[in-house]
Amino acid sequence: MNLGSMAARNDQFIFPRGVINYYRQMAARYRLAHDATGFEGVQRFYRLFRAPGVGHCGGPAAVPGVSLGDVGPWPRNGADFNALVNWVEHGVAPTQVIGQSAGPAAPPLSRPLCPYPQTAHWTGNGDFHDAANWVCSGNLETPQTVCPDVLVRFKHEVNGELDFGGSGVRPEDCGAHEQSQDTQDETISGGHN
Numbered sequence: 001m002n003l004g005s006m007a008a009r010n011d012q013f014i015f016p017r018g019v020i021n022y023y024r025q026m027a028a029r030y031r032l033a034h035d036a037t038g039f040e041g042v043q044r045f046y047r048l049f050r051a052p053g054v055g056h057c058g059g060p061a062a063v064p065g066v067s068l069g070d071v072g073p074w075p076r077n078g079a080d081f082n083a084l085v086n087w088v089e090h091g092v093a094p095t096q097v098i099g100q101s102a103g104p105a106a107p108p109l110s111r112p113l114c115p116y117p118q119t120a121h122w123t124g125n126g127d128f129h130d131a132a133n134w135v136c137s138g139n140l141e142t143p144q145t146v147c148p149d150v151l152v153r154f155k156h157e158v159n160g161e162l163d164f165g166g167s168g169v170r171p172e173d174c175g176a177h178e179q180s181q182d183t184q185d186e187t188i189s190g191g192h193n
Contacts, residue, residue, distance in 0.1 A: 024168025
């Protein structure tokens with residue numbers, strides 16, 4: 001079984017960070033012993049691709065209330081489906097899916113959509129709008145990037161401790177120690193239960 005997810009980074013209906021938090025939890029569950037990035041295990045069967053500047057479902061700007069517009073790269077003409085079929089039927093895992101802008105509001109551009117935690121980087125050469133001049137590289141899972149994603153539990157927003165369990169982020173990556181629920185409740189109530 002192979003699974004590919006496309007996530008619009010500006011999706012107003014499906015919380016983009018929630019998708020990443022779920023993917024982190026899956027990565028933790030399937031982590032390999034020699035896994036340098038923490039995502040190699042899950043990427044054996046599941047890849048997450050994020051499309052920058054794209055609203056819900058990559059919908060065109062002409063559909064009011066559905067999309068933030070069509071200015072970012074989104075897989076067109078079944079590029080995402082074809083990548084998944086190639087993976088399932090031929091064992092070739094997608095290292096990128098090419099996304100293209102569309103519509104009157106968007107400048108014509110193409111960009112590789114990279115398997116998370118990689119992101120697209122411009123090579124510094126050639127046309128900025130052409131996917132051929134971009135490469136998938138890097139690691140978005142640095143403490144500077146992931147630690148701000150950790151939130152507190154609902155109804156504990158004022159004095160609550162960070163809820164690492166819901167984020168897929170390890171407390172030690174952010175210089176914190178995960179507290180038990182009893183300790184969190186005691187901290188919030190001032191030591192009186």
